[in-house]
Amino acid sequence: MNYISKVSYFVLTKSIGLYINALSYVFPEKSSKLAYKYFTEPREGRLNRNTIPNILKEAEHEVLQHENETIQTYLWKGNDNKILLVHGWESNASRWELMIPQLRKSGSTVIALDGPAQGLSSGTEFNIPQYAKFVDALIQKFQPQYMIGHSMGGATCLYYQFKYNNPLLQKMVILGAPSEFEILLRNYKKTISLNNRAFQLLKKRFTERFQISPSDFSGKRFASNFNLKGLIAHDVDDDVVAFNEGRQIAEAWKTAQFVETRGLGHSMHDEHLYQKIYAFLFEE
Template sequence: MGYVFPKKAAGLAYKFFSEPREGKLLPNAIPDILKEAEQEVLFHEDCTIQTYTWRGNENKILLVHGWESNASRWEEFIILLKKSKCTIIALDGPGQGLSSGIEFNIPLYAKHVNTLMEKYQPQYIIGHSMGGATCLYYQYKYNNPLLQKMVLLGSPSEFELILSNYKKTISLNDKVFQLLKEKIVERFNIHPSEFSGKKFASGFNFKGLIAHDIDDTVVAFNEGKQIAEAWKSSQFIETKGLGHSLHDKELYEKIHLFLFEE
């Protein structure tokens, strides 16, 4: 199709790139950890945003999951965070969990994050994978002065690298790939080359913690390293054997220490 109908092929390529295949939840079958939370639906434009809150003290944390996931991915970490008596807030991203929509992309996700930040005003934000990239873009875009600390887990830095890997995965020819990039610029008013996590982080003056596993086969280890090197007030944790998910009690305890006991 890329050779015969390149514009149609680019449209399909964008569709496959932006529509999660997994991560949806059914209202009558949500995980137990989410049942424990106060559930509230917020609205942004024509989207509904499913939120979850575990009430605690004035210390507030927002948890931002990644691609093809939902708020339940934080279960192990939430169990630890509850011991600190902080208030924990999580959301289901666009087209995932119980939130509405079909398309998932970072600019839209950042708008949803901003909706929660304005309502709950958390001092800390934690993102995994594409959720981490969303946190970086959110702060770059909205420059929230109330944000004190950010934690990134297995987060990508360079959007052009993501696109290049996608091109290889589905064997796009150069013509269709160029049309895909033009569609992204038209859709979000930002060129893929300008969408850089390390660039966004280089302007941050609050504290950050970046964790990345050397065995991550989804997002290259060097991506996290580049963000940490650009972010002068951040620290970097290198892990091994945790893969992309980074679910680990010891790592979660280090994050807890960074947030509350540093």
């Protein structure tokens, strides 16, 4: 993003915040609805069906129906070992293009999906409970033993296992995932300069919509009762999700190991890390 774009984005976000703040005093319902919309609507991550990345062209495509939404799925066929890949915010299944060839060396079947409002899936809203429903639809169909999630996809994996307690899952890999939803909300509050009134209205909307308060929506809390094996990797130089959040998840998850990386940033693309993941899944 160049300087002019950065300035324009700053002005736009602050203007939106000012508008939402003003609405909070006269139209509180509209204020919380608008604040929620800007928090949950991805600006990037969509795919054009005619120009999808090559890695996705190699897969078998299938669209699943779930409630009123469509879920785009991708399947690289292999043996009965099955791995489900869950991407993060403003992304799509192609984010796994470097990892998929490594995983396929095991002969495993690899499955990926496009999250809500991203890739070729339907919707305009991305949230973890909805994403977990998408994940459950794939798990019911394909019954994978392993799951790998990056960033918000990792957070979705944690919430999924907490919510659904799936006994079929044997191992889970979490890469650069946030733990505390409250931190995500507070970062959003700071970014668009929400006042306390508008912020409390937003938190109330989340609580009512998902029947869980933001303070209870916690990766480390979800993982604290897990029995399946886990591998959590987080980079010291991650400038999107604080390194300490990954460490906190690992400390709460008694059957998980923690891998500290350096220089990978938030993307976590690295040959050495892929080898560690491969060893965790197939060699332990």
